[in-house]
Amino acid sequence: MRTLPRCPIAALALLAASVARAQAPWGSLEMGAGPYVPSIDREFGGAATPYQDIFGGSPAPMFRLAIAKAVFTGQGTVEVGFETGFFTKAGNAVQSTDTSVKTADRTSLNIIPTSLTVTYRAEQVYERLGVPLVPYARIALERYNWWVTKQSSWIEKGATNGWSASVGLALVLDPVDPSAARELRSEVGILHTDLYFDISKDWVNDFGSTKSWDLSNSRFAWSAGLLFVF
Secondary structure, X not given: OOOOOHXXXXXXXXXXXXXXXXXXXXXEEEEEEEEEOEOHHHXXXXXXXHHHHHHOOOOEEEEEXXXXXXXXXXXXXXXXXXXXXXXXXXXXXXXXXXXXXXEEEEEEEEEEEXXXXXXXXXXXXXXXXXXXXXXXXXXEEEEEEEEEEEOOEEEEXXXXXXXXXXXXXXXXXXXXXXXXXXXXXXXXXXXXXXXXXXXXXXXXXXXXXXXXXXXXXXXXXXEEEEEEEO
């Protein structure tokens, strides 16, 4: 009986391994955070800076949790998802007659951001080329639900709508510990685990309305965290 050449057998083996590794994902779960400073003072055009007067200019973390469902897999993966999170910043209220003088009253700004997202992940970079990097891009409709407290009592609340765009890069951690990655895949269904970093630009100002708080990030917007693809 004639045997097949070794090269075709090796090629078939590599193809089989590639197909196994390229199992179509169901979706993803993402957990992360990034620095945030709302652009509330921008609407005053420099005439007043209420946010900085009360809370200062340093950023505080905005935490994020997202879940997404894959709707297309082929040349990469397209996901639609929902994202939420939490931000809070506390400070001392200022006198109405002299904003440079702070009072003993504690006040806080609290925000729960919610997003409807569409994400494209170039999974083929890892699945086909074996490079443990996955570039991605995302657009989102944003709604920031906010409230202000003073001495633990709500004094104002509302919501601001907008949109955002992001680009990022995920580092696939599976090659660091292949045995642990195989266990996660067989026992939990996690196809791979990533560390991600992205940068974004957001416009959360009710699409330019002068009657709404501008909650766009006034700083260079970035976030980092963990991504689980399953």
